Amino acid sequence: MIDLIGKIFIILGIGFDFFGVLGLVRLPDVYNRLQAATKCVTFGSAGILFGVFLMHGFTNLGFKVLLGIAFIFLTSPVAAHAISRAAHRSDISLTEKTVVDHYQDDKELKEE
Amino acid sequence: MTKENKGRVIVFILSLFVYLGLTSFTDLQEIITGVIVAIIVSLLVGKFLLSTESKGNAFKRFFYGIAYFFKFLWEMAKANLHVAYLVIHPQVPIKPGIVKIKTNLKDDTALTVLANSITLTPGTLTVDINPAEQELYIHWIDVISTDKEECSREIAGRFEKLLMEVFE
Structure with a gap:
């Protein structure tokens, strides 16, 4: 039974990873792609690891997997934050669909 | 306990847990190595963990x-x-x-x-x-x-x- 639940988690995780990768291809600019890359891929990878944890229980492998989940959750938003900030600072433009950019407005105010 | 020592104790427990999680909870050799590594790590970086004194009810x-x-x-x-x-x-x-x-x-x-x-x-x-x-x-x-x-x-x-x- 627990094996089956673990497998369901792994399948869900692979599904979310798939959407993340699809987003990486389909969305228009760096910032939107980061959205797909952080959310879907974090959740998907965590799902796969959690499924593995359910199948193996509190063994050596299980603990490693839990630590992996914790570190993914800690590092992936920080990486996304760093990449998006660096991209904006090196003037990588947003897509034409963009409605508003308060960050750019504030940066120009500071420079004046 | 001062703020720095408290931070060191927390870092010690956390890093020992991570080390044993990555190796093994039952092997005596790994436990000894883990304790030594955790002590070094907590002495080096323990003082950076807590920046403010804790306040309020911890349980809540x-x-x-x-x-x-x-x-x-x-x-x-x-x-x-x-x-x-x-x-x-x-x-x-x-x-x-x-x-x-x-x-x-x-x-x-x-x-x-x-x-x-x-x-x-x-x-x-x-x-x-x-x-x-x-x-x-x-x-x-x-x-x-x-x-x-x-x-x-x-x-x-x-x-x-x-x-x-x-x-x-």
């Missing part, structure tokens, strides 16, 4: 922390379905933009947790943070409004109340 804050964790998982599941919907829609119906929001949190740790939670939840990504004026710049994949107050309520509102209880 712990309870709110758990509540926050589950709320966060729920929001994150919703976020994933939303992004998945945007991605498989044939026209990719996005309306992206960078908005500025204001938060009432002051503590560094609280701001970090808020920024990371925003990054992992519905269509929002923290681009930059301005601790002096308590402002965050958020890239939003589906901008509903450009008004600062309304954005703050929409994006940060669902976490702020619980984080206030945990950190302040």
Whole structure:
């Protein structure tokens, strides 16, 4: 039974990873792609690891997997934050669909 | 116990746990090595962990922390379905933009947790943070409004109340 639940988690995780990768291809600019890359891929990878944890229980492998989940959750938003900030600072433009950019407005105010 | 020593003890326990988790909880050799490594690590970096004295009821804050964790998982599941919907829609119906929001949190740790939670939840990504004026710049994949107050309520509102209880 627990094996089956673990497998369901792994399948869900692979599904979310798939959407993340699809987003990486389909969305228009760096910032939107980061959205797909952080959310879907974090959740998907965590799902796969959690499924593995359910199948193996509190063994050596299980603990490693839990630590992996914790570190993914800690590092992936920080990486996304760093990449998006660096991209904006090196003037990588947003897509034409963009409605508003308060960050750019504030940066120009500071420079004046 | 002083603030620094408290930080060292916490770092010691955490790093020992991580080390044993990565190797083995039953092997005596690994436990001895782990204790030595954990002592070195805690002496080196322990003083950076705690920046403020803890305040308030620890048990109550712990309870709110758990509540926050589950709320966060729920929001994150919703976020994933939303992004998945945007991605498989044939026209990719996005309306992206960078908005500025204001938060009432002051503590560094609280701001970090808020920024990371925003990054992992519905269509929002923290681009930059301005601790002096308590402002965050958020890239939003589906901008509903450009008004600062309304954005703050929409994006940060669902976490702020619980984080206030945990950190302040």
